[in-house]
Amino acid sequence: MTETLPASSPDSGWRQTHLGRWLALASQRFDARVLALMASNDQMPLALSNLAARGHLTASHIHITRHLALGGSRLTELARLAGISKQGMGKLVDQCAAWGLVQRQNDPHDARARQVVFTATGLAWLAAFEKAVNQAEAELRAELGLQVATVIAIGLEAYAA
Numbered sequence: 001m002t003e004t005l006p007a008s009s010p011d012s013g014w015r016q017t018h019l020g021r022w023l024a025l026a027s028q029r030f031d032a033r034v035l036a037l038m039a040s041n042d043q044m045p046l047a048l049s050n051l052a053a054r055g056h057l058t059a060s061h062i063h064i065t066r067h068l069a070l071g072g073s074r075l076t077e078l079a080r081l082a083g084i085s086k087q088g089m090g091k092l093v094d095q096c097a098a099w100g101l102v103q104r105q106n107d108p109h110d111a112r113a114r115q116v117v118f119t120a121t122g123l124a125w126l127a128a129f130e131k132a133v134n135q136a137e138a139e140l141r142a143e144l145g146l147q148v149a150t151v152i153a154i155g156l157e158a159y160a161a
Contacts, residue, residue: 023156030136031059037132044128045121048099063089064096064116065129072115074107101125 015021038044039052051057063082067073079089093116096102101122107113118126141149 028059030140031062033136033139034062034129034132035059037135038125038128041128041131043124043131045100045124048101048121048125048128051099060092061096062129064092064102065126068102068116068118070118072105072107072117074113074115078116096122 035052035057038057039049041049044052048057063084064078067078067081075089075093076086078093079086082089084092093102093104097104099121100119102116103119104114105117107115137149144152
């Protein structure tokens with residue numbers, strides 16, 4: 001007699017087919033496409049295009065792009081919004097500062113604090129990011145169909161709220 005495993009068994013395949021995994025894979029695919037589009041954007045500074053094309057700019061660097069306020073943000077706020085440690089965000093900010101995307105400056109509201117702000121190069125990066133996100137979203141809509149993409153967007157927005 002063959003023994004069947006219960007539905008909750010680790011070998012039943014659920015670990016590979018649950019919504020969380022599909023969300024993570026979709027997010028990875030989307031971020032990879034955005035970075036590829038940014039690498040080929042002729043409006044982005046050449047050095048950054050080269051870094052993106054060689055895989056040195058990653059989805060982790062997109063955290064700064066997504067969360068850094070145009071007027072600047074404190075490191076602790078960036079880390080909180082990105083869901084990573086302050087130390088991890090500090091390393092990302094250090095890399096982005098070395099590439100000329102951001103700089104640290106004194107916080108105008110608290111003399112003890114520092115803010116991270118976009119540089120002019122960082123604002124060009126942000127414009128390339130916006131263009132790439134718009135194109136990646138258009139590609140997603142074309143691949144899935146407008147109705148499915150709309151339902152996904154509405155569902156994810158409601159779930160994330």
